[in-house]
Each structure stands twice: as structure tokens, then as C-alpha cells.
Amino acid sequence: MQAGLPEITVSRKSSAPGFEDNDMSREQLIEMTRSLIAHGDAGTMELADEVVRIPASTYTDEALFEREKKQIFRRLPLMVAPSCELPNPGDYKAMDIAGVPLLLTRQRDGSVGAYLNMCTHRGNPVASGSGNATRFTCGYHGWTFKNDGALIGVASPQDFGAVDKAALCLTKFPVYESAGLIWATLDPNSKLSIADYLCGYDGLLEAFGFKDWYLFSQRTLSGPNWKTAYDGYLDFYHLPVLHANTFGADFYNRANYYEYGPHQRLSTPSKFAIKVQSDDDGQIDLTKLSDEEIPDEVLVQGVWTIFPHISIASFYGGGLRGAMISQLFPGDKVGESFTTQFYVMEKKPSDEVAIKAAHEQFDFLEIVVRDEDYKTGKRQHEALQSGLMKDVLFGRNERGGQVFHTWAAKLLEASDDDLVEMFAREAQREAAE
Template identity: 60%
Template sequence: MDRATLIEMTQDALAHGKAGTMRLAPEVMKVKADIYTDEERFEREKKLIFRRMPLMLAPTAELPNPGDYKAMEAVGVPVLLTRGKDGKVRAFLNSCTHRGTAVALGTGNTSRFICGYHGWTFNREGKLIGVASRDDFGDVNTDELGLQPFPVLEKAGLIWAILDPNSTLDISSFLSGYDQLLEGFGFESWKFFESRTLRGPNWKIAYDGYLDFYHLPVLHSETFGRNIPNRALFYPFGPHTRVMAPSTVLPMPAGLDFADLEQQDSSEWPTEALMNGVWTIFPHISIATFYGGQRGVMISQLFPGDNVSESFTTQIYLSEKPLTEESRAGLHDQFKLLEYVVQHEDYGTGLRQQRALDAGMTEYVYFGRNEGGGQVFHGWVQKLLDTSNDDLHGLFGEHKQAAE
């Protein structure tokens, strides 16, 4: 865990909060509005971003034990995540090597995957261990017919995979040191609570909102945003961005606020107090802390839909501590509120924005000097669309931006 950088960012937020200031981008950014509506560009984004970049497919809490698995679809690709007897997480194309049928559905725990079409059987490590009526079927080399693996990395209690079995992109390099900060959550020991999936607008419209505190006191005035300032500090690490408020109003551990931190030596600051704000992981993840019932986080996992005007977000809610009857009630109420806020306020607004842009009469949208997170995000989207496979590796690494 990079505690020194976490402290540095918190000190930076404290200083800006006391001074009533924030860092501003050099200028207003003008973006062509058709980036949200152009089908050809949309297909390129799926291919060059979602099929090339590591995607955070699950928290460790969804597959904590050997034999646990999760079958899902990501950008049209059926994926199977498994945890082997050795405790290692693996990712595969969820497609039987006989005829292509999915070998698993949903989530569960098993020692093997049996295709429901003809009964071919694979172990948790993806090896083909059984061909039904093998003598009748004929001679095949089972060593060559295991499930197709994807590159995968489990780090900081989160699981990334690249949906290209031939990719040589280093996932750790892509994370640009950001994973060392995410380790501050200690997600390895957190508990899965609930998940659900919501429909939204174009994936970039949806993602813009996760990087934007500017809208909080306006759009969310009737839920939780009324007393939240609309200013934000942005800390980019490569394409990933942490968003913090230069104020004392974001959720903090019980009985503690930023003012208390000022009275303590930074060496005594609890790690929990250093992890507030919104953590976005390019190109499709947002992590935010809440305190309903007990400390929890909502991980928003965003994927493009079947067309340019549609996206789907799976909200995964984790609990820091083991679940009790009392804490379940509080977590449920908090998660239910967040469902309303995102579905009706954030995505409801986004879908109306989408319809207006689909009319084709808007030439540009704008990101102000106070919307640096959105500027960084759209800069990276364009950079990846313009970068060839041969040049991809040089984009990532230790791109840490220290607080100024």
C-alpha cells in the first residue's frame, strides 16, 4: 500500500478545503457531441478499448473460495472466472471447445464444469478432463482442447482480465501504480452483499457522471447532494482518476472528520480516513464508500450495450465486516437509496441527454476547467483509439501525478 501518497492527497484536500480553492484545468475542453452517438466510433471503442484494455470483472469477494466461479458477459464476450484448488484465479472464454456452448451459468462452487449440450467436462483450471462416449467420438488430443484462457491478474482484492487471449499488455503496468493505493481498502477480506444491473445511456455519458462533482448539489439536491459543494480535486494515475472534494463533507469513519485529522500527526491517520472520494478505474469502474448500516462500497461496473445509445451497469455492493441481521438492514437501505439515485437521477438525466444528442443538432459538448476528470478521461479514450497495438505498451507505467 502506498500510504505516503494517500497521506499526500489527503493533506492536499485539507489545504484546498481550508483555502476554499481547487486546481483548475488550463482551459475549457470542447468535444464533438457525436462521440456519444456515432455507431462506427462506438464499434471502434468496443474493439480498441474494451477488447484491448484490462477490465475489472469481479472483486475477490465474489470468488473467495477454491471452486467458486462467476460466469458473465462482457462486451459480448462470454467469460468464466474460476478459483482453482491452488487458490489462483483464472479467466476463460466460457465456450466449450466441442461446439461452443457455455459450460457455466451464473455463480456457484464446483470442482468441474460439464457442458450441458454433450457432456464434455473441464476442471477448474480449464483442462478438458472428459469427452462423453470418447470411443464413439474418435481420437482427439484433450491437452489441446482446454478452455481458452484470458490474461488475468488479481490485485488489491480485485480481478482484472483482458478479453484477448493473445494480448501481451502487462496488466500491472496498465494500473500505473493505482493498485497500490486501492490496497488501502483491504478488499481481500470484504464480504459480497448484493448486486443488480441498471440500464443507462452511452457508456461515456454514464462514466462522465462518476468523474463529476459539479452536478452533486443540483441533480441530487433532494437525496444526498444538497449540502455538498460542487468542487473537486482530481488525481490521475495513468488513465485512472481519484476524485476528492476539497472540503469536510464526504463520508468519513464514525466520529471522525477532516477537522479531526488536522489535530493529529499524519502518521496516526487511520487508513480508512485516507480512502474517501470516488475511485475510477479506466475504462469502466467507479468505487465509492458509504456508511449505511456499516462501512460498505458500491462498485459500479459499466459496459457498453448493444448499440451506441445504451449501456449497462452492474452495481456490486461489498461490506467491510461480516454481515449481521442489523447490518444487513442498514446495507440494504443504503443500497436501495443508491439504486434510486443512479437509476432515476443520474441515468435518468443521462438518458434524456442521450435522446437530445441523438437528434443530431448539437455540435459540441464542453468540459470546464473545473471538470478535469472528464478532460483526462476523454483524452485517454481518444489516445487509445489513435494508438496501434504495436505502440500500446508504451502508454502505461508509473504515471503518478503528485498533489501540487
Template identity: 75%
Template sequence: MSREELVAMTRNLIEHGAADTMEYADEVVRVPASSYTDPDLYEQERRNIFRRLPLMVAPSCELPEPGDYKAMDICGIPLLLTRQRDGSVAAFLNMCSHRGNPVASGSGNASRFTCGYHGWTFKNDGALLGVASAKDFGTVDKAALCLKRFPSYESAGLIWATLDLESKLPIADYLSGYDALLSAFGFEGWTLFSQRTIPGPNWKTAYDGYLDFYHLPVLHKDTFGADFYNRANYFFWGPHQRLSAPSKMATRVGSDIEEDLSLLSDDEIPNDALLSGVWTIFPHVSIASFYGGGQRGAMISQLFPGETVDESFTTQFYVMENQPETDEQVKSAHEQFDFLEVVVRDEDYSTGKRQHQALQSGMLKEVLFGKNERGGQVFHQWVDKLTHASDTELLDIFTPEQREAAE
């Protein structure tokens, strides 16, 4: 079914490319400039979106082996991810049940975690293994003092967690079937080549750029080129979306030769064409395919808001279908990844920081999203809707029945 849906989207892009058209939104939309700069709204977003909705916390290839772990902080919540002996992934509150000190930092491989404050020890599965000086401490129910566990979910080679211990929102429902399409990338068998974290502007300012091809030939004229496409058609699954350029022509990965997709049967359309464009996972991830080191690669950008309204942080994961083997392949992969850093850091985020600083002057009351910027329109509608939804309303929004009715 996922390939059939991918082919249908590709046929849509082929038809619009042949006709030199694109799909437009109904109207130009105005968004209050204060939605980017209001610190109170920003805290609401951190609380009601990033601390309440499922987040893509890691590609599966970051934790490939049993015992692998990663500790991270998201909007003030300490998170510990661990790969279990049975191959599943667990997400824990990274706080010792004794006094709350984090039990792990950084990443690595471990079968147990010992708190550096008093020496309480926990198994990789969160169970409390030992209380230091137990005879002196007193009798406790160790089964009741395990690491607290967050809801988590692994699918399509990606790992999600919800940073709400009481969340009743099924992560699969939230994804709205989107992960079935993402599985076409085959990330389950890929390898993590490199990663880095770069600072950025307000999280919505930063994320707007991932939903916008309109700026590509202007802002990126010196990197991608002034002749780069600036149109996109958008496809939606709940709040998640894909944008891709309308075109009947495609270049196979590893080749400089373009081919006319309209001449191919459904079975002949290459996977590269089916997965073209940018795939975004609300509220903070974008996935785009690239080619470096002699094989398929993708940059998975994971965006989180910072401590203040004017900052964010993005971790860029460069994942590859196969680990580069030769010096030339490694060099080529690094060059591709370094190029993408320049594009995002020095062009997208540098511009976003200047834009946000100007908006903080309060002199502009609204910003505009044109009929050709449908992705940004829909993104801001979902941000507003989910920021202000109650917990009960949140469950209703993502029930399969409600989702199907909305679509």
C-alpha cells in the same frame, strides 16, 4: 509507500479546503457531441477498449472459495471466472473446444463443467477431462483442447481480465501502480453483501457522472442535499483517477462529529479520510465509500456498454468490511444500498438517457468540460487515445518508462 501517497493527497485536499480553492484544468475543453452518438465509433470503443484493455471483472469477495465461478458476457465475449484450488483466479473463454457452446452459466461452485450440448467435461482449471463417447469420436489431443485462457490478475481484492487471448499488455503495467493504493481499502477481507444490475445510457454519458462533483448539489438536491460539495481535485495514475472534495474537515465513519484534519499528524489521519471521494478504474469502474449496517461499506460500480450506442449496463456491488449480523444491521445496509440505487437509476442514469436522446438529434455539435471538470477532460482524452492506438502503440503507452515520463 501507499500510505505516504495517500497522506500527501489528503494534505493537498486540506490545504485547498482551508484556502477555499481547488485545482483547475488549463482551459475549457470541447468534445464533439458525435463522440457519444456515432455508432461506428461506438463499435471501435467496444473492440479497442473493452475487448483489448484489462477490465475489472469481479471483486475478489464474489469468488471467495476454491471452486467458486461466475459466467458473464462482456461486449459479446463469453467469460468464465473460476477460483482455483490454490486460491488463484483463472479467466477462460466460456466456449467448449468441441463446438463452442458455453460450458457454464450463472454462478456457483463446481470442480468441473460439462457442456450441455455433447457432454464434454472440463476441470475447474480449464483442462479437458473427458470427451463423451471418446471411442466413437476418434483420437484427439486433450491437452490441446483445454478451455482457452485469458490473461488475468488479482490485486487489492479485485480481479482483472483482458478479453484478448493474444494480449501482451501486462495488467500490472496497465494499472500504473494504482492497485497499490486501492489495497488501502482492504477489500481482500471484505464480504459481498448484495449486488444488482441496472440499465443506463451510453457508456461515456454514464461514466461522465462518476467523474463529476459539479452536478451533485443540483441533480442530487433531493437526495444528497443542495448544500453538498461541488468541487473536486483530481489525482491520476495513467488513465485511472481519484476525485475528492477539497476540505480540511472530515467525519469519521460511524460518527456525526466533524474533525479538523489540519490539526492531526500524518499518523493520526483516519483511513476514512485517506480514502475519501471516488476512485475510478479506467474504463468502467468507480468505487465510493459508504456507511450502512453499522460498519464500513463501499459501492463498486462496474459499467459495460450495451448492444447499441445508447445503452449500457452497470452492476453495483455493495461490499462490506464485515457481514451484518443483526436484523437491524441488515436492514440498515439494505437501506443504504437501496438509496444508492435511487440516486444512480432515477437521477444520474435517467438524466443521462434524456441527455443522450437530445444529443442524438444532432443539433448540438459540441459539449463542454469546464476548468473545474478536469476528470472528464482527461477521461475523454484517454478514450480517444486508446481507441485509436495500434496494438504496438498500446504496449508503448503503458511501459513503466513511458508512464513515468508522462507523469
């Protein structure tokens, strides 16, 4: 289970700031939850119309992989950081995505900037790693830039010659911050609205309240082909089999899917929620609660995916509410990917017991993903590279994978203008519903 939810959990007191400002989002989440409760009570789930075949070469074709990096990861908005990774003015991080060096900065006014991390003199990166800085000096010739991208210093200007500094600022990328998450598009000339691309999905993600959360820990894991890895985030079917030794052989394997353009939420149909931080153990029968009584944690349970590379799922480390945000990128080769796991928490643990429990939860999730999901995915990829299997199957109970691969194929072929029109329509459709 790529960062799936072990239980539907309920604390004694729940609070998600996003709900207070977005009644429409809460109504949509209530509607989803009532559907999940009804299916859980009836012992049913929503099914796709048919079993779907996907060419096995989708995962192994090197030419296709290179096109995916260019057409998907270098054209579409990507969730590049949780807001709590850059909480203060001056905070920055540098990262490489599909061959593009990116620099993110939190500026004095609180906004976020996204820049091509290349000095406009010779192209050397001006920053590495992460930290806090108001300016960046290139380590090659000493040109200096403010953290808003402005060129403010040319070394030995009397020798270099006259230049227009305003024309030599760091190249800006489109950037968008919403719901406590930061998106950037790695095409400085992109006309695709990031808000349109999200199709209103960020309005639902607002319910987590991430903008006020704390980044507890993070790490990066190596994985298989990016689509092989992403398939797992959209699949509860494998949970009681692959994770029998971690989550248990009686774990649920059903999921209902909710689509917002290419972005999907999957959640298990159930009428019960497990109590956490409560005076009495046991579970709550959600069929007996009014809409107002359904806790916020229940409304956002499940796995939330943001196309093409993000998974978000809730957890409780030592009784403290948290979430693992998994950020997946393709590697250098078709059979490689890497995933940064961010463990964010609603509140910073305040004592050694809580800190230890949060670390134990995060370490447990590393074992599940690294030693079960990704280890299996790597073996799967090696087998598919034999070329002896023509198609892979996605069953009627695996609609998330069907939707994902349909969108991946469609966006791969879409022109830049197609993207603008496509997501403008999707955003309008979602707003009308």
C-alpha cells in the same frame, strides 16, 4: 452522483490492512489528503488549464461505438469481479462483455482463472450464472472440463475419434488479482502487462483492504451510452443540482483529481471529516491532526475510477464501513449500457438492525443512480441524437472528464504494440515519482 461519497466519514477505530504492508502508498495518500485539506481550508480547488470541447457525436456515432467495444473493452484489462465475489476454491461466474463470453473460476490453489466460455467442440458455453463447481459439462454434447480449463472428457470417445485433449482446453485469458480485485484481458494473445496498465494504482487501492471484505449484495441497472454514464463518475459539479432531493442542494460540487495513467481519483477539498461511530457527534478539523492521526477512511475517501469502466466509493450502512463498486459495460446499442453494483463491506453485518441499515444504504444508492444519474443520461443521449449540437463542454472544474476523453481517444487509435510501450512507460514513470 454515480456512487459518490456523501460525507468524509471517520469511525472511532479504523483499520485498513493494506496500509500495514505498503508505507509508500500511505505516504502518497497522506500527501493527497494534505493537499485536499489545504485547498479546503483556503476555499480553493485545482483547475484544468481551459474549457475543453468534445464532439457530441462521440456519444452517438454507432460506428465509433463498435470500435470502442473492440479497441477498448476487448483489448484493455477490465476489472471483472471483486475478489470477495469468488472467495472459495471452486467458486465461478460466467458473464458476457462486449460480445465475449467469459468464465472466471477460483482454483484449488486460490488463484483465479479466466477462460473463454466456449466448449472447444462446437463453441457452446460450458457454464452460466454463478456457483461452485470443480468441473463444467457442456450441455450440448457432454464434453467436460476441469475448472482450470483442462478438457478431461469427450462423450462417446470411441465414436467421436481420437483427439489431443491437451490441445482442446478452454482458451485462457490473461488474468491478474491485486488489491482484492480481479482483472482480465479479453484477448488471449495480449502482450499488455495488466500490472503495467494499472500504473501502480492498485497499490493505492490496496489501502481499502478489499481482499478481506464481504460481498453483501449486488444488482444490475440499465444505463445510457457508456461514456455518458462514466462521465458522471468523474463529475462532482452536478451533485447539488441533480441530487438536490437526495443529497441536498448544499452538497459540495468541487473535486481535485489525481491521475495514474488513465485511472483517476477525485475527492472534494475539505479540512473537515464527519464523525461516525463516535461518542460525540460533529466533525473533526483535520488541520489539527498529525499525519499519524488521520484515520484510514479519510485517506481513501472520494471516488476512485479504474479506466474504462469502474467506480469505487465508500459509504457507511448503519455505521458499518462499506463501499459500492460500480462495474459499467457498453450494451448492444450505442445508447445502452449496463452497470453491476457490488456493495462490499469490511465486516459481515451480524444482526438484523445492521443488515437492515446496509440494505437501506444500498437501496438509497440505487435510487440516486437509477432515477437521477441514469435517467438524466438517457434523456441527454436522446437529445444528442438529434444531431443539432456540435460539441459538449467540460469546464476547468471538470478535469476528470477531460482526462477520460483524452485517454479514450488515444487508446482507440493505439496499436497493440503501442499499448505495451505506452503503459510500460506509464508504469515506470509512476514508480519513479
